[in-house]
Structures are given as C-alpha cells and as structure tokens.
Amino acid sequence: MPIPKGPRFGLLTTLSYIRNPYGFFERTVSRYGQPFGCHTMGGPLVLSGRPEDVKDIFRADPMIFEPWNVDMLEPVLGSNSVILTSGTKHREYRKLLTPPFHGQRMRSYAQRMATAAHDCASEWLEGENFRAYKFTQSVSLEVILDTVFGVTDPAVRGELKALLPELLDLGNGLPMFLKFLRLPVIPSWRRFTAVRKKTDRLIRRQIHDRALADDGGDDILSMLLRAEYDDGSRMEELEVRDQLLSILSAGHETTAIAMAWTLYWLHRHPEKLDRLLEEISQRAPTGDPEALTQIPYLDAVVNESLRIHPVIPDVPRKLCQDAELMGCKLKAGTSVGAVAFLTHRDPDIYEEPEKWIPERFLDRKFTPFEFYPFGGGNRRCIGAAFASFEAKVVLGTILTSYRFQLLDNRPLSVERRHVTLMPQGGVRMKYLGQR
Structure with missing residues (x-):
C-alpha cells in the first residue's frame, strides 16, 4: 500500500518543510498534485488541502488516530498534554478543559483582556517604533497569567513573565525537530532543560498553593483543580501542569501571531481600517469590550487574517491502524494531514485568494473543511x-484608542516558531499617539 507520489528524501524533506513550509507546499503540489506523500524523519506522511480530503480526515473515527510527532512536542508540553494524548484519555481531558473556554465564563474575561491591552500600550512613547508581534505577545501573556494562572503576586508574575516566553523560544530550536540533537553538549538543549526545570517548579508551586487555598477562584487553573471525571476523581498535579503548559503553548503564541498579522493587514489597507473604526463607533460607541466581539466586520477582519496566514499551516495525525482515507489505502504508522495553507488559498473556494479581503466572510459562510484555522474533528483547538x-x-480596544503607522509596507514572509508561523520581523510599526 504505497503512499501517493511526493518528495522521497527524509532529511531534506523535513528540513525544507521546517524552513519554508509555504514554499514546500507550493512546490510539492505543483509537481505532484493532491494528496501527496512524503517520507519525513517522522515516517511517511500524506497531506492534502482539498476540502473532500480534509472532510475525510476530520470525520474519520478518532480512534484510528494518535497524535503526530509526540517526540517533538513532549519536552515542552509534557506527556499528559491533551494535545499529545489519544483515545479515552484525550476525550476525558477535552471534557474537563472545554467549559472554561466557552460561554459566559469566557465572556466574563472581556474586561481583563481590554485592561491587559491598555496596560501594555501604556509603555509606548509617542513616535516610538515597536514590533507588533512583541506587543501582542505581551498582551497575550498578560491575559494568560490573569485568566489561566490567576497570578496576583507581583513577584511570581514577574518570574512567569520571564520564564514562559523563554521556554517557548527555546522550544523553537532544532533539537525539538531533530531528536539526535538533544544532548547536554548542545547549548540550546542544555538551556532548554534548565528553563524547563525552573518553569516546572514554579508552576507546580502555583498548583499546590491554589489547591490548598481552595478559594473558588474564577481563573482556569482553579476550575481545573475543581473539575471532576465521571467517576468523581480529579486530575493529578502533573496532569494539571501539562494542561497549563498546553494552554500556554497553544494559546499564547497563536493568538499573538493572529493579532500581529491583523494589525499588519489593516494598516496596509487603511480603507479597511476606516470601515472597521466606523462600524465600532456605531455598534460599540462606549468601547464595551464584550460588545466589540459582536461586530461582524471585526470578526471578518480576524478571520481573513487567519485565512491568508493560518498560524499552524497543517494539522497532521498518525494512523494507529490501517485505514482508507483520501482515496488511499494507508498502513498504520502513516501520518495524514489537512493543510490549511493550501485550502485557504484554493481559488475554487476563495476568489483572488492571495488578496486580503475581509468582506468575503460577510458574503459567505465557509464549511469547516474550507476554513479551519484551529484544526478540525475531535482535535480542533x-x-x-x-x-x-x-x-x-x-x-478593537487598541485600534479605537491609539494610532499607528506601518513602517514597512512590503509583503512579509513567514518564519517558523516550532509548529507555528509568524510574520518575519514581527511587523515593524510606529506609535503615533492616542485617538
């Protein structure tokens, strides 16, 4: 049962995919079509962005899959991560983790998010140059420390603000992709293990202290400590730690990158920014944070940024048994992946896909197999x-409060940060002052 035609060189294919995934996908599809197969350091992999193939993957029985490349992510996330588990354990974790991220609980965090944005923006001086990604990363981290960790102690907050970004930065190194580089003599791996140990001690202390306090807090850590499995038992300390690291890794950078891209595109298209500001003035004149989330054009603006630059360009998973998918008979051990980058730039789905046109999301509702920036199936984020x-x-908060200028109006390429792709250079901007 051979996989479809595609690149056949394990190390070269892996390095090409790591360094320039957009170029890799475009070259490979141009030569082999879809679906295409390739032999990577992690084994055979079959990829496609065709909606019918995406549907095949997302609607398949989840029990035939296990997470892809666990070895690459486990050093950062831990073995109990909801991202890295499968089967019954994965289903149980999802059931416990889902409630805090939806509904009224989520909406109750709106004011804290707006406050975090203002707090980070208060550091700017008029005329100061900055990188949008660094700003959105700072805001995202503040939101996580507040809503997820519930940290109020300034000293602990300072420690986490120093350690967590460094952990994610070091998690972007080649030893994560190439296991044979995980040696004490490799400086980046040695530094990663040291930072990981410090982070582990700090997070476990937070878990222990919060469990002892049992104060009914509304942060996500407190809710995880109270959450119960169907049999009435609760997660162990290491399980909670790994879920916190997973939330940090999956939520911190992805949200920050999406916001940075949106700032870039809005300031490349000032007429779109003007339309957005006009709609906000009409629908949320007082700047109420929760009201901002109900503005259709703001939703379209964010979605269009996620379409043209999906933060995670593909979402593979590994078969743990033989299966027929995408018209191919595949052996256990083969990985399959839906490539959002290819789907989101398919001209049969999106007219002029290379252009940033938020209005397309007002004119049409796309299926979960045509637009899936957060993955799909039972492993959707x-x-x-x-x-x-x-x-x-x-x-919505910063655009209605402050004025900016894009310093470089040229098209931006992407750079990889572990499994995510961010705008190269971080989007250079200038702060022009308050509105």
Missing part, C-alpha cells in the same frame, strides 16, 4: 472560541 474572542477584544 479547545481554545478556538477563546482565541477569537481575545483577538477581537484586544484589537
């Missing part, structure tokens, strides 16, 4: 609604 909600609150 648990925090998808939370991330979208946060992006709209933060963007």
Whole structure:
C-alpha cells in the first residue's frame, strides 16, 4: 500500500518543510498534485488541502488516530498534554478543559483582556517604533497569567513573565525537530532543560498553593483543580501542569501571531481600517469590550487574517491502524494531514485568494473543511472560541484608542516558531499617539 507520489528524501524533506513550509507546499503540489506523500524523519506522511480530503480526515473515527510527532512536542508540553494524548484519555481531558473556554465564563474575561491591552500600550512613547508581534505577545501573556494562572503576586508574575516566553523560544530550536540533537553538549538543549526545570517548579508551586487555598477562584487553573471525571476523581498535579503548559503553548503564541498579522493587514489597507473604526463607533460607541466581539466586520477582519496566514499551516495525525482515507489505502504508522495553507488559498473556494479581503466572510459562510484555522474533528483547538474572542477584544480596544503607522509596507514572509508561523520581523510599526 504505497503512499501517493511526493518528495522521497527524509532529511531534506523535513528540513525544507521546517524552513519554508509555504514554499514546500507550493512546490510539492505543483509537481505532484493532491494528496501527496512524503517520507519525513517522522515516517511517511500524506497531506492534502482539498476540502473532500480534509472532510475525510476530520470525520474519520478518532480512534484510528494518535497524535503526530509526540517526540517533538513532549519536552515542552509534557506527556499528559491533551494535545499529545489519544483515545479515552484525550476525550476525558477535552471534557474537563472545554467549559472554561466557552460561554459566559469566557465572556466574563472581556474586561481583563481590554485592561491587559491598555496596560501594555501604556509603555509606548509617542513616535516610538515597536514590533507588533512583541506587543501582542505581551498582551497575550498578560491575559494568560490573569485568566489561566490567576497570578496576583507581583513577584511570581514577574518570574512567569520571564520564564514562559523563554521556554517557548527555546522550544523553537532544532533539537525539538531533530531528536539526535538533544544532548547536554548542545547549548540550546542544555538551556532548554534548565528553563524547563525552573518553569516546572514554579508552576507546580502555583498548583499546590491554589489547591490548598481552595478559594473558588474564577481563573482556569482553579476550575481545573475543581473539575471532576465521571467517576468523581480529579486530575493529578502533573496532569494539571501539562494542561497549563498546553494552554500556554497553544494559546499564547497563536493568538499573538493572529493579532500581529491583523494589525499588519489593516494598516496596509487603511480603507479597511476606516470601515472597521466606523462600524465600532456605531455598534460599540462606549468601547464595551464584550460588545466589540459582536461586530461582524471585526470578526471578518480576524478571520481573513487567519485565512491568508493560518498560524499552524497543517494539522497532521498518525494512523494507529490501517485505514482508507483520501482515496488511499494507508498502513498504520502513516501520518495524514489537512493543510490549511493550501485550502485557504484554493481559488475554487476563495476568489483572488492571495488578496486580503475581509468582506468575503460577510458574503459567505465557509464549511469547516474550507476554513479551519484551529484544526478540525475531535482535535480542533479547545481554545478556538477563546482565541477569537481575545483577538477581537484586544484589537478593537487598541485600534479605537491609539494610532499607528506601518513602517514597512512590503509583503512579509513567514518564519517558523516550532509548529507555528509568524510574520518575519514581527511587523515593524510606529506609535503615533492616542485617538
């Protein structure tokens, strides 16, 4: 049962995919079509962005899959991560983790998100240059420390603000992709293990202290400690730790990157920014954070940024048994993936797909197999609604309060940060002052 035709060189294919995934996908599809197969360091992989193939993957029995490349993510997330587990355990974790990221609980965080945006923006001086990604990353981290960790102690907050971004930065190194580089003599791996240990001690202390306090807090850590499985038992300390690291990793950078891209595109198209500001003035004249999330054009603006630059370009999973998918008979051990980058730029779905046109999301509702920036099936990101909600609150807040200028109007390429792709250079902007 051979996989479809595609690149056949394991190390070269893997490095090409790591360094320039957009170029890799475009070259490979141009030569082989879809679906295409390739032999990577992690084994055979079959990828496609055709909606019918995406549907095949997302609607398949989840029990035939296990997470893809666990070895690559486990050093950062831990073995109990909802992202890295499968079967019954994965289903149980999702059930416990889902409630805090939806509904009224999520909406109750709106004011805190807006406050975090203002607090981070208060550091700017008029005329100061900054990188949009660094700003949105700071806001996202503040939101996580507040809503997820519930940290109020300034000293602990300072420690986490220093350690968590460094952990994610070091988690972007080659040893994560190439396991044979995980040696004490490799400086980046040695530094990663040291930071990981410090972070582990700090997070476990937070878990222990919060469990002892049992004060009914409304942060996500407190809710996880109170959450019960069907049999009435609760998660162990290490399980909670790994879920917190998963939320941090999946939610911090992805939301920050999406917001940075949106700032870039809005300032490349000032007429779109003007339309957005006009709609906000009509629908949320007082700047109420929750009201911002109900503005259709702001929703369209964020979605269009996620379409043209999906933060995670593909979402593979590995078969744990033989299966027929995408018209191919595939052996257990083969990984399959839906490529959002290819789907989101398919001209049969999106007219002029290379152009940033938010209005397309007002004119049409796309299926979950045509637009899936947060993945799909039983592994769709648990925090998808939370991330979208946060992006709209933060963007609506800062765009109606402050003025900016894009310093470089040229098209931006992407650079990889572990499994995510961010705008190269972080989007250079200038702060022009308050509105």
